[in-house]
Amino acid sequence: MNARTLVLLALLGPLAAAELPVRQAVLYKHGIGYLERAGRLGPGESARLEFKAAEMDDVLKSLTVRDRSGQPIRGIRYDSSEPLEVRLAEFPFKIEPGAPLSGLLDALRGAWVDLNVGGQTLRGAIVSGRRTAAGPQQPERELVVLLLENGELRTVDLSSVAGMQLRDAGLQQRLKEYLARVDESRSAEKRSVYIDAPAEGARDLTVSYVIPMPAWKSSYRLLLAESGGSIEGWAIVDNTTGEDWNGVRLSVMSGRPVSFVSRLYEPKYVTRPGAELPEDRAQAPTLHEGVVGGLLRDAQALSAEARDRAPALRMNVAGAPPPAAPRAELSTLAETAAAQELGELFEYSFPTPVTIRKGESAMLPFVQQKIQARKLLIYSDRSSAHPLNAVELVNDTGKTLDGGPVTVYDGGAYGGEALMETLKASDKRLISYAVDLGTRITTKLGARRDFVREVHFRRGVLISRQALQETLTYTVRNADQKPKTLLIEHPVRPGYELTKLKPVETTASAYRFELKLPPGAAAELPVEEERVTETTYSVANVTPDLLATFVQNKALSDSARKQLESIVELKRRIADVDSAIKQNAQEFDNLSRDQQRLRQNIESLNRVSGQQDLVQQYARQLAEREARLAQLRDQEAGLRQKKAALESELNALIEKIEF
Numbered sequence: 001m002n003a004r005t006l007v008l009l010a011l012l013g014p015l016a017a018a019e020l021p022v023r024q025a026v027l028y029k030h031g032i033g034y035l036e037r038a039g040r041l042g043p044g045e046s047a048r049l050e051f052k053a054a055e056m057d058d059v060l061k062s063l064t065v066r067d068r069s070g071q072p073i074r075g076i077r078y079d080s081s082e083p084l085e086v087r088l089a090e091f092p093f094k095i096e097p098g099a100p101l102s103g104l105l106d107a108l109r110g111a112w113v114d115l116n117v118g119g120q121t122l123r124g125a126i127v128s129g130r131r132t133a134a135g136p137q138q139p140e141r142e143l144v145v146l147l148l149e150n151g152e153l154r155t156v157d158l159s160s161v162a163g164m165q166l167r168d169a170g171l172q173q174r175l176k177e178y179l180a181r182v183d184e185s186r187s188a189e190k191r192s193v194y195i196d197a198p199a200e201g202a203r204d205l206t207v208s209y210v211i212p213m214p215a216w217k218s219s220y221r222l223l224l225a226e227s228g229g230s231i232e233g234w235a236i237v238d239n240t241t242g243e244d245w246n247g248v249r250l251s252v253m254s255g256r257p258v259s260f261v262s263r264l265y266e267p268k269y270v271t272r273p274g275a276e277l278p279e280d281r282a283q284a285p286t287l288h289e290g291v292v293g294g295l296l297r298d299a300q301a302l303s304a305e306a307r308d309r310a311p312a313l314r315m316n317v318a319g320a321p322p323p324a325a326p327r328a329e330l331s332t333l334a335e336t337a338a339a340q341e342l343g344e345l346f347e348y349s350f351p352t353p354v355t356i357r358k359g360e361s362a363m364l365p366f367v368q369q370k371i372q373a374r375k376l377l378i379y380s381d382r383s384s385a386h387p388l389n390a391v392e393l394v395n396d397t398g399k400t401l402d403g404g405p406v407t408v409y410d411g412g413a414y415g416g417e418a419l420m421e422t423l424k425a426s427d428k429r430l431i432s433y434a435v436d437l438g439t440r441i442t443t444k445l446g447a448r449r450d451f452v453r454e455v456h457f458r459r460g461v462l463i464s465r466q467a468l469q470e471t472l473t474y475t476v477r478n479a480d481q482k483p484k485t486l487l488i489e490h491p492v493r494p495g496y497e498l499t500k501l502k503p504v505e506t507t508a509s510a511y512r513f514e515l516k517l518p519p520g521a522a523a524e525l526p527v528e529e530e531r532v533t534e535t536t537y538s539v540a541n542v543t544p545d546l547l548a549t550f551v552q553n554k555a556l557s558d559s560a561r562k563q564l565e566s567i568v569e570l571k572r573r574i575a576d577v578d579s580a581i582k583q584n585a586q587e588f589d590n591l592s593r594d595q596q597r598l599r600q601n602i603e604s605l606n607r608v609s610g611q612q613d614l615v616q617q618y619a620r621q622l623a624e625r626e627a628r629l630a631q632l633r634d635q636e637a638g639l640r641q642k643k644a645a646l647e648s649e650l651n652a653l654i655e656k657i658e659f
Contacts (some may be wrong), residue, residue, distance in 0.1 A: 021037060021097075025251070030256045032213065033211055034208065039204075040203065043206075044197060050193075052191070062207050062208075066208075067205055071201075074196075088178065093107035093108060106129035109126050109127065115163070117161055122146065123149055129143070221331075222371075224373060225407065226374050228370060229372075229373030234364065234365055237361060241363075245356045252402075277487070337349055346402075372393070374485075377487065379487070387441060389436050390432040393430075394428045398425050406419070430487070445472050448470035456659065461537070466534075470530070470538060486515045488512070497529060497530060544571040547567060550568045551565055573645060574643060591625045591628055
């Protein structure tokens, strides 16, 4: 930047902005941070808040400004999202990069300026500004031509000017605005929001807003003991705001409020239709998953043998016992966060203000206290032969424990790791942290049984409910010489219900059964389920044999069995009549065919002489068959009449029976 440019910046004056540092921060789990700033604005000062361009939508959606003096806020201004060229186009002058001072003055022709030349003030209106060289070997000079107050035109060498002041306050303000916009454009990701104070009196402002921020993370240490456990939780927070947090009141919030992005920062333009007269348009061209049955050796003998060897194993080479292994303990904390419910959310507020530099992260303790914990095993993966070491946590801390990883220390040693979902106060959760190789489990699906559970009859419809029973047996072997408690998770299957066992608890997808395992012993847990299906029959269309199977069912009462037997009897009588009708019809057809044959024989014999005796014999047979046909016709009519009567009786019985 050359001397003349420095003169110009001195002419424009400082672009001062009051600071409003971050005083409070609240971090959420869904990628949003609530920040609160506070500070004092002097008379006529402006507070400038700088944001990333991607944060502006949330800022514009959530920004609030409070004046502790009670004076009203008249407005807030902020950088437009338009390109720099568009934002500078409204100014009556343009300052190109590297442009000389004379070029700017030439663009301000007509403006009145005060020039400090040799300690004297020279006042005049700018006529022009230019650059010139006295000769080929001479350096270039910058000149400005002024129209003095007395009417004299004077050329002034800008190298002799020590200072310059624009007389027009409005024009000087426009220059300030121009340079401020250029300064803001140096970072394409930065946008400024300005809060102006009136010229009279100072103001104490508090500004709050939400912006996108990394979700705070929680991690836990769980120390297990015979009487329960202790839990220690740490909140991991990241400062990505681009500025230091010094003595900030920090809170982390458990819960997930609804949040979304609304495009408020980008200008919204509405496309308007064009309108013109038809004759003004030109003509356009036309386009056309271990042994479970037993151990190889007796477990008690193995245990005794191990005890006999134990003293020798516990001694080192020098005969002295080895040093004790380090034991895990809780951290030494000055204090943890204060906890409280806020509506549907839960807040942890750290009592001491924190300092986190920009680009740094911090771990802050938010909980450390006793918690109800019970060690057990849990088996839910049937593809594995081993259950998992687990802990049943009952949140009696009175606080919400946000979800996160848990490092488990069992008996003072590292035991494994687990993941825990958010655990509300008084709620219970199981977490598993290691595979128990001392317990082996197999499963076997037992035989199925399918039987009729219920039979109902109403309005000619027979409804049968069949039950399909299945038994899955879990066989468990505890190879360790200590008792254990095992929870078996059995999946809930749609349409199936438990028939004998009752689970200790049920989840959305599984039943949980608790099994006590003595040391070195085996146990079985048979889980029996059944699925009931329903079949509907129209009694008028089923056979007597099918109905007879229902009559024999033990699910029927004596009254229902007698009623159903009467229907079976009628249907069998009807079936017998049907059989007689079929036999009658078959005999009728056979006789009709014999008659046809006899007529043909008689006709043939009548054309041969000497066959009259044979013709007479065939005629007698024909007459006998005709009489039998007439008899069969009468029998068929009687049978059909009998069938109709039986069917009428059956229908009346069907309509009357109900059980």
